[in-house]
Amino acid sequence: MASHAIEVKNLYKIFGPRGGDFVDAVKKGMGKAELNEKHGHVLGLQDINIYMPAGGVMVVMGLSGSGKSTLIRHINRLIDPTAGEVLYDGVDVCKMNDADLRQFRRHKTAMVFQKFALLPHRTVLDNTVYGLEIQGIERKESEKRARRWIERVGLKGFENHYPNQLSGGMQQRVGLARALTNDADILLMDEAYSALDPLIRVDMQTVLLDLQKELKKTVVFITHDLDEALRLGDKIAILRDGRVVQQGTGQEIVLSPADDYITAFVKEVNRGRVINVETIMRPLSGNADGVPLAAGTVLEAAARTMTAARVASAHVVDSNGRPIGALDLSTVIAAMVTPVSHEDRAAA
């Protein structure tokens, strides 16, 4: 079954007993600080509009307190919105009754948590079958499926261990296996890798990217780490104080940050791993000289290929092998370096 897109429309969340009363005030421009000071309510999210593409990885990025974890909890309605809609396959998740919501959570979504949230009294295998057990699927069948995913995430041989006997990285693999065993269209990952060591984090990102290539689920990934966002995200939305500051592809965000806040973030990014060759190529003039580079190659890889071949120029080819543009080594290097204008803006 093909995955569907998720559409978040005009979503507001105001925490507090009378949150609904203040939506209009917030729409008219009342800020987070004013709402808290005057009415004692906390503005969680305001006017969120995000289209999360079907079968793609949508990364929501923001620092702590930006509302990113609140946002992901609206998709399976662990948190009820104050106003707005979350549409999946044309149905508003926010209007479902309890029974429908339970079915939606059982069959359409699976979630991975920052602190793993495994059941400590259950073995790896018993944790992994949890979603299927809730659905009422026969033990033998669910065990078969669970074992396959345990193997896929690299935990074969650990089926009968308890979570406490595993390292953090391994525990999160269990969390991932548990979510994948559910075989749901939507995979929600709430800062899933934030608690892991940097090396293990990169390792787990690779696991996710490899799996996603064949699974094509609609993944919503929450992170506070821009490098992680750029590596995983087909599309990225950046949240600040409960508001979307910018959304777009990784390249769009790195090349044209919307404001100083994002500029400051983007400054530290390794641009060579984000920007593609076709973004900086110039139109083809005359013959295609130098080494061919496939469209979609990142600058770092392009520079490596060109230096290895000891040439200063290259041409970009599309998937059919037709040359579509040209570039030389100095353009590549210039594009990899953070532009001076960004340095200035960040310093200001």
Place this chain on the structure above:
Amino acid sequence: MASICSVLPALLCKFPAIDDSTIRLARKTVDDGFKSFVRSYGNAIDTVVQPLQWFLNYLESLFVGSPWIVILAAMVAIVYFGSRNMAVTIGTALSMIVIGLVGLWNDTMITLAMVTVCTLISILIGIPIGILMARSDRVQAFVNPILDVMQTMPSFVYLIPVVMVFGIGKVPGLIAVVIYAVPPMIRLTNLGIRLVDKEVLEAADAFGSSGWQKLKNVQMPLALPTIMAGINQTIMMSLAMVVVASMIGVGGLGKNVLQAIANQFFTVGFLNGFALVGIAIIFDRTSQAFGKRLQKHSEVIHG
């Protein structure tokens, strides 16, 4: 202080108590009301609690009637398989043998039957109430003061209505013991469930668990260590209360203690007291070791 009273109005100096006749009338009304309640419903209540009497009698005759060696073997087996601890098992065998040697075997069996029934009833009542309390703040706000009263009210006081309704005997004793022993069961069940990790609960929700599935798969198993502590406390409090309950007709070690107090039998008193201590320690060590064994999965091997 009389000097202060000379300047104060009388009303502020001597507490204006309600006059004696009004109090007497109120007391009489309440007493009569309760008595007529007992007269009209006493039999019905007796019928309702009759199964308790049967169960208690059955267990008592089983414990007292079986050959001592069978009981001892059964106890040692239960303690061993519960605790998997040789020291506790040997200690149990030794203390039971000493109890037998000083001639308290039968009385100990009677007390054991009583405590077993009281503990089972306390668990049966306590866990559901604890679960309800954990699920609703309103229920908690309602039940908590009742538990406070149950725990602080001197036990002799609630023996009065119990005796009025049920008369003298084992069942009223049992009810008095349960009233005394059930609060820790309720409180610790409630606490255990409320302390369950919010993230794990959220995960259970995210996978679409129903309320019952959440209770069965997450809340009860994760609350189990605390619930086990509640069971342990309930056993200890039952053992303490069987002595007081002997005042209203419960037999066993408690009755001997009561007689020893009345007659100043120093040795008899302490022998029976130590027999109670003996079974208390057996219950405590076994239930704790059992609880710990259930939590084996939480031991960190590497991390």
